[in-house]
Amino acid sequence: MAATELDSDSTLERILAEHAGMEGPLLPILHAVQDAVGHISAAHVARIARALNLSRAEVHGVVSFYHYFRQHEPGRHVVHVCRAEACQAMRGEQTELHARRELGVDYGGTSADGLFTLEAAYCLGNCAAAPTVMIDEKLYGRVTPERLAAILAEWRNR
Amino acid sequence: MTVRIYISRDAAAQALGADETTAALQLAAAAKGASVTVTRVGSRGMVWLEPLVEVEDAGGQRIAYGPVTADDVPELVRAGLFDAAPHPLRLGRVEELPWFAKQERLTFARVGVIDPVSVDDYVAHGGYAGLQRALRMTGAEIVHEVLESGLRGRGGAAFPTGIKWRTVLEQQSPQKYVVCNADEGDSGTFSDRMLMEGDPLCLVEGMTIAGIAVGATKGYIYLRCEYPHAGHALREAIGAARARGYLGPDVCGSGKAFDLEVRMGAGAYICGEETALLESLEGKRAEVRYRPPLPAIKGLFGQPTIINNVISLGSVPVILERGAAHYRDFGMGRSRGTLPIQLAGNLKRGGLVEKAFGVTLRELLYDFGGGSASGRPIRAVQVGGPLGAYLPESQFDTPLDYEAFTAIGALVGHGGIVAFDDTVDMARMARYAMEFCAVESCGKCTPCRIGSTRGVEVIDRILQGIEQQGNLTQLEDLCETMQHGSLCGLGGMTPFPVMSAIRHFPGDFSRDR
Incomplete structure (x- = not known):
């Protein structure tokens, strides 16, 4: 625990230094922190607020406004399932249902084995090959429930 | 002689296995001792043909094959893919395919042709x-x-x-x-x-x-x-x-x-x-x-x-x-130039079509889109994203033109067209429109922030068969408030899909489930 805290601290200081002097630096900083350590903790918020001369409430307000930013550590992989109209038109609700059942969680939750965090997406821009699922940065098209089961099995074995 | 091959790096092509196809091709070329260079390009827009593989023939023409999965590659290579030989997956030149030849590509002229970052x-x-x-x-x-x-x-x-x-x-x-x-x-x-x-x-x-x-x-x-x-x-x-x-x-x-x-x-x-x-x-x-x-x-x-x-x-x-x-010189009325139109949802041939304004929805859905992917009748189409109206078949002859769409209470928006077959439940789609607004509302104005949540509740009562007529009246009132009282298009236009669903598909709001 102590080691990761330290790593996280030095990582945060490096990120803050890299963004010094940037116009409107808050979102880029939050992205960099989440990319590096997976989430944005209350301690991160406090340190970022001090560096940017903002209140903690202001930074927290931004973190909590955007769906993408998370305040808790996610599973090893993040599974985005599209819920939008084009995917619904291709029975995407069945794929959604399968994802929730197989991972045993609702949106925002992490599977018991800690492997997958399930998130809802509202359009991944792959609407001509719906339904669409994205795992980390890997996109999948025409994802039926059967295909999702196979894809998740493949990621489990990575 | 080096064979030049072009495969898309577009996310939609990747989602259908373009990276795996590329790897399989390179492996097959190495096994054969063939000299092959693969250039990753954008997508030609024919998503139903992705992964699309284009091979430059002896005359310097790009000959397309598709869809080519990684599993198809060994057999294709045996059949003479590197010489642009005949094969059931061979499509010929993309520019000569009717789907592509009928387009007017101005903004997308280079997409799928060039190396995007060169x-x-x-x-x-x-x-x-x-x-x-x-x-x-x-x-x-x-x-x-x-x-x-x-x-x-x-x-x-x-x-x-x-x-x-x-x-x-x-x-x-x-x-x-x-x-x-x-x-x-x-x-x-x-x-x-x-x-x-x-x-x-x-x-x-x-x-x-x-x-x-x-x-x-x-x-x-x-x-x-x-x-x-x-x-x-x-x-x-x-x-x-x-x-x-x-x-x-x-x-x-x-x-x-x-x-x-x-x-x-x-x-x-x-x-x-x-x-x-x-x-x-x-x-x-x-x-x-x-x-x-x-x-x-x-x-x-x-x-x-x-x-x-x-x-x-x-x-x-x-x-x-x-x-x-x-x-x-392209276009009609006050809608000048071309629009890159996106064919999405339940269509056989989805993808990107760039056309001058004036093309009708029917041409797009059937001539380009090939009808529904499921083979069932297309019942409703949503144009212009989640804030766009749902249109029934009787309006499919509307030309894509900003003013023509405004005249029927719809919007062209960003040119996205999502088709639904006859299994769609339009009351559920109306509920989704309100739910989406509730999820995405920024919270600054009340009609959008509160109205969307109330909208979900009212539609839920309709779906449960509770006082359907009274609740429909309430829903229409709520839509009017949101439309006129919201600060921006999110709250102001969420009523479009909801009201158009009620107007064109009233049966879905009055039947028992």
């Missing part, structure tokens, strides 16, 4: 000719050219692009900005993404021309974080343009400065609304601003700002290259 390839295909011409003109002349082309905002609002530019040009300010709205959040739309992945330099050039025209030295591309592939392509393209002097303190030796930065969004649909996007770029919660002042007068960090959609800015290079009249 400046040399871009220039060899007409790239930067527009900027070179712009550099010989005054700012007012450039703005006049854009005005004369009739280009209207392709993000959905259809406001004349030239008027935004003229307003920014008229402002006196030491710092002005060009911002690209690349927060393409509408379901059923992906043309921004395809242009950014397939021809990112086209957007870079369009923004550079905008900057030169109005005297802005800094540009931002606000990209939604759901599009990591587009982010990679844009950063690579910007780096390549900068290295060649097309961006930086002295653009093409003109003495004028312009540079660009990509900023990632964070999963908030509201950022597609331009003032919310500006708030987000400034590092704040993306709450919609009151207008006036207009962003053209007080935009990013309070400075005069051009804010345009990807396709609007991406259409500027061809307008400057070939002149306003060339662009304006």
Whole structure:
């Protein structure tokens, strides 16, 4: 625990230094922190607020406004399932249902084995090959429930 | 002799296995001892044929095969793929396929043809000719050219692009900005993404021309974080343009400065609304601003700002290259030029079609789209994203034209078309529209923040068969309040899908489930 805290601290200081002097630096900083350590903790918020001369409430307000930013550590992989109209038109609700059942969680939750965090997406821009699922940065098209089961099995074995 | 092969790196092609196909091809070539170079290009837009493989034949023509999965590769190579030999998957030249030949490709002319991040390839295909011409003109002349082309905002609002530019040009300010709205959040739309992945330099050039025209030295591309592939392509393209002097303190030796930065969004649909996007770029919660002042007068960090959609800015290079009249000659009525239309949802042949305004929905759904993917009748179509109206079959002959769509209470929006077959339950789609609004509302105004949640509750009662008539009346009242009382298009237009569903598919709101 102590080691990761330290790593996280030095990582945060490096990120803050890299963004010094940037116009409107808050979102880029939050992205960099989440990319590096997976989430944005209350301690991160406090340190970022001090560096940017903002209140903690202001930074927290931004973190909590955007769906993408998370305040808790996610599973090893993040599974985005599209819920939008084009995917619904291709029975995407069945794929959604399968994802929730197989991972045993609702949106925002992490599977018991800690492997997958399930998130809802509202359009991944792959609407001509719906339904669409994205795992980390890997996109999948025409994802039926059967295909999702196979894809998740493949990621489990990575 | 080296065989040249082209495979898409577009996210949609990757989602259907283009990376695996590429790897299998390289493996097969190595096993055969064949010398093969694979260039990853954008997508030709025929998503139903992805992964599409194009092989250059002895005559230098690109011969297409598709869809080619990794499993198809060994047999295809045995059959003579590297010699462009016949095979059931062989399609011939893409330009000769009816689906492609019937299009008018102006903005997407290079997509799928060139290496997206090669400046040399871009220039060899007409790239930067527009900027070179712009550099010989005054700012007012450039703005006049854009005005004369009739280009209207392709993000959905259809406001004349030239008027935004003229307003920014008229402002006196030491710092002005060009911002690209690349927060393409509408379901059923992906043309921004395809242009950014397939021809990112086209957007870079369009923004550079905008900057030169109005005297802005800094540009931002606000990209939604759901599009990591587009982010990679844009950063690579910007780096390549900068290295060649097309961006930086002295653009093409003109003495004028312009540079660009990509900023990632964070999963908030509201950022597609331009003032919310500006708030987000400034590092704040993306709450919609009151207008006036207009962003053209007080935009990013309070400075005069051009804010345009990807396709609007991406259409500027061809307008400057070939002149306003060339662009304006396409289209109908007050909708000039072309629109990259996205065919999505339950269609057999989904993808991107660039056509002049005036093409009818029916042509798009059946001639291009090939009817439903499921083989069942198409019952409803949503045009223009989650805030667009649902249209029944009786309206399929409407031409794609901003005014014609307004006249039937619908919108063209960003040109996304989502088709549904006859299994769709329109009351559920209406509920989803309200649910989406509740999830994505920025919370600043009450009709949107509270109205959307109440809307879900009222539709739930209708779905449960509770006092359907009374609840329908209440839903219509609520929609009227949201439409007229909301601060921006999210709350103001969510009633479009809801009311159109009630109007055109009343049976779905009165039956028992």
